[in-house]
Amino acid sequence: MIYFWWGFIKDMNLICGEEGESPNSILVLIFSVITCGIYYFYWMYKHSERIKNIASRYNVRIKQSSESILLWAIVGTIFAFGFGILLGQYFMITNFNKLTNAIKGE
Structure with a gap:
């Protein structure tokens, strides 16, 4: 898990560098x-x-807003025994994959 998030943060900092840096996965x-x-x-x-x-810079359409991902994560964690945080992570990772595919030209 730590290795996955380390790679995710590394890639995100590379692609979204102008938006600020993210702390490494150990600090998170x-x-x-x-x-x-x-x-x-x-x-x-x-x-x-x-x-x-x-995403708008690369003409990628992201359906889920940050607020909806946060809401899924919090509410789903409280009422669905932790399933919501997995759903929030799924949306975030899927959206990031859309972005990286657009950058690679796929």
């Missing part, structure tokens, strides 16, 4: 543990926002 994990998971929701929201902001 530490801050999330310290804040009982709240930092992870904040991190997920900020990165979904970065993806949405950069």
Whole structure:
């Protein structure tokens, strides 16, 4: 998991570098543990926002807003035994994959 998010953050910083830098995956994990998971929701929201902001530059249509991804993650985690955070991650990763495919020209 840490390796996946390390690669994800590395790629995101490469593609969305103008939007600011993301802390590495170890810091995200530490801050999330310290804040009982709240930092992870904040991190997920900020990165979904970065993806949405950069998508227009590459003519990529992103359906889910940052707010809807955050809402799925929080509500689904509370009421669906953690399934919501997986759904939020799925939307975020899928949107990022759309962006990288557009950059590669696929």
